[in-house]
Amino acid sequence: MENNLPSLRNFPVEALSDEDVKLLDNAARKARIDAVTMVSLAGSGHPAGSLSSMEMYLATYGVANLTPENCNDTDRDYIVVSHGHTSPGAYATLATWGFFEPLDAVANFRLCSSPFQGHVERNVPGIDWGSGNLGQGLAAGVGFALAQKARNNGGRVFVVMGDGEQTKGQVAEARRIAVKEGLSNITALIDYNHIQISGRTEDVMPVDVRSLWEADGWGVLECDGHSFAEIYAALRDAVNDDVPTVIICHTQMGKGISFMEGIPDYHGKAPSKDQYAEAMKELGGDLEYLEKAKSLRGNPMPVGRKIVPNSNNLVYGEPRQYDSETKTDNRSAFGNALADVGALNYKKEDKTPLLVFDCDLAGSVKTADFAKKCPEWFIQTGIQEHATATVAGAASVAGAVSVWADFGVFGLSEAYNQQRLNDINKTNLKLVLTHVGLDVGEDGMTHQSIDYVGLLRNTFGWKLIVPADPNQTDRATRWAIKEAGNVCLAMGRSKLPVLTDEEGKPIFGEDYTFEYGQAVKVRDGKDGAIFALGAMTGKALEAWEILREKGLNFKLFSVATPLAIDTAALREACDTGVVISVEDHHYHNGLGVSIALAMAEERLSAAFMPLGVHSYGASGKSEEVMKQMKLDAASIASQAEECCKGRA
CATH class of the missing domain: 3.40.50.970 (Thiamin diphosphate (ThDP)-binding fold, Pyr/PP domains)
Structure with missing residues (x-):
């Protein structure tokens, strides 16, 4: 997508010219048309906050070193949209700066299987964090800033926020971490429109926004949030500061559409058909735009980018060896x-x-x-x-x-x-x-x-x-x-x-390689099988010895991955006719549940007894608490013996 917008990336000029401002103002008008059309077509969404944030969005994405070409790279600038419900504004901005065609987002906003979800997600190019709940975005920005600082690449981070989320404790936590770590590479912008879902912010939960940020050591700037000249100047000053800086952008909820301006209802309310027509009249839009978008809805469905977890190139070294005396x-x-x-x-x-x-x-x-x-x-x-x-x-x-x-x-x-x-x-x-x-x-x-x-x-x-x-x-x-x-x-x-085999050799020693989803057989037997979660293997091994003295030979498997059951081991266990799970975890949602589910899925049957925690534990020595829960070796052995009798 081509546009005739001025180049803002990396602040090429000290101040915007009148012509630059004129071009950006026109881009904001068009972006508002896109945002309102998205919400109107979907019949739901958050239009008014998208409109009040529009200049913030356009300016921030304009100055950042974040482009359609480098948005999948590691070393660059990052932008976090903390008030993710203003996704129409974010999508309209990204389209303006060429990340995708405007109609891709307009036609497919809030459509099932579309990447353009109601709240921003990373599968949209240019969206670096799926913010979800309010109050999380600044912490994500701090994480990005720490990574870029550690990489020593000069990458900057911008966090665009709403004013309603300023009362959240996680925001305060993130502010303090940023200052302590000297993250001068992070800049926050607040859409300060004084309105949230339930009414004016001063009535819902009053807070002195500026004082909070100053108290935690941030530099604080203020500007007209609908003036590109002022936002650009504030951003330029902020990135050149030697402290984390927040820009309080004074805005108007629903800016650009008279019947939305300053009205809390439109925080999360789509306009009616007549109201959409009025909005297009005020913004200079064409009513046919909505019809065109409607004809393209899901036809074809846009494909978002695929997000895969990062890998690394670290050296991991050789494992330490702990012997049986340790x-x-x-x-x-x-x-x-x-x-x-x-x-x-x-x-x-x-x-x-x-x-x-x-x-x-x-x-x-x-x-x-x-x-x-x-x-x-x-x-x-x-x-x-x-x-x-x-x-x-x-x-x-x-x-x-x-x-x-x-x-x-x-x-x-x-x-x-x-x-x-x-x-x-x-x-x-x-x-x-x-x-x-x-x-x-x-x-x-x-x-x-x-x-x-x-x-x-x-x-x-x-x-x-x-x-x-x-x-x-x-x-x-x-x-x-x-x-x-x-x-x-x-x-x-x-x-x-240190767990050892019957010859005294460490089971997880030199010959062992960790494999996710593998249950390790610690002892063999034919009368039943015990699956022990992690450190409970030691207790289960003691129980195994007690059972052997009574003439019962159980298989004993050590399970390190309770969410990935080793089905081969489970089949072997079920062949004995008795399966017992042992864990110091809530027995309704731990290893026992995983085994029962795997048995059902694999169509395996056996007498099954899940041993675990049945209530909150007492305050006492670990051994005493275990015994009270019947998870000591003697109790495990006794219950296993009863399970065998029940089968007979």
């Missing part, structure tokens, strides 16, 4: 492997940056050694889990490998929505959860993460690994860093024995 915790094995990989790659020009995020828990989650060896790749964000989840996810799609280690109840249970959006955005995050299951012991039920398998089951892209001992943890850690896409590594806090 007793350490899985989290320490993770920390050792992470530090090994970091040291091998730190600040080497040809290597992908490996950014490790921490929320004030480095000593507990074992990232402190990495921090010492790779200080510029270690990002301390404080107790700010919601922003950190998004920051780490976004950094992983902008040229970095992201590892975030946190307690299970914080990194996933607390930040579930952020991890869901990371899944939708196809990020490349390595989420390491420690202190999962009942292994937190005395910290009690608030800290016992017994739902992490079930939460990740709700997603479609996350992989989950629950290693059984330090050797498997080391190998799983290196595999996760190498693997493209979102991977969660979950472990408890207690020291564990």
